[in-house]
Amino acid sequence: METDILKQMISVIRTEEQRRALLLTDQDQNFAYDQWLFTDEPFVNELCMMLLVTLRHQVERELVSLAACAADDGQEISDQQYEEKVNQLRKNKGIGWDWGKIKDRLKLESCEGYQHTEALRLLSNSYKHDPYMEPDKKLLELLQLKTGVNYASLPKSDALREGLAAFIALGKDATYCDIAERFVDIANDFLVTVQSRTKLSQVKRSPVSMKPSTFAH
Helix, strand or coil, X not given: CCCHHHHHHHHHHHHHHXXXXXXXXXXXXXHHHHHHHHHXXXXXXXXXXXXXXXXXXXXXXXXXXXXXXXXXXXXXXXXXXXXXXXXXXXXXCCCCECHHHHHHHHCHHHCXXXXXXXXXXXXXXXXXXXXXXXXXXHHHHHXXXXXXXXCCCHHHCHHHHHXXXXXXXXXXXXXXXXXXXXXXXHHXXXXXXXXXXXXXXXXXXXXXXXXXXXXXX
């Protein structure tokens, strides 16, 4: 997986974090505290959340591709065969992916780093789908955090941030930028592990034109 662009994005977020903190150095202490706690820090944290959602979708695309290439015991396949095998991994109605089939084919649950990528998936889903951006119960259980209590939204919850940091072997003071950067490395290492354990077919790619000869009118 290409990680350079994601890490450059994190660097941009860190720069924005530092810029906002610097603007508060000459402000009234109480104003600066409230501004950082309720506005600036959640804004920076949410940028990291968006990046983590992007990372999770990239991991999913990579796993679908690996699963499609793991179906023929290493024999070379054509573009068309590859697309057919990708489509076979879709759910019956064609919406979403059959993750049970993908997990079985790639033996994902036995790969080192699987639990970490599960945390990434659950975190992404909580951010995308919960109307109040609250952590999913399964995410809390995986992070060994209390369930049945009210949490602040994901970008504002120190408890969740500390739980995520501990789960991926970072200190409790780790920022969401630190957490995002660590998840990029975890995801990349996980995909490398999956690929190294799987006999993959090479796809014989057909030439692709960058200048289509026909245009829609």
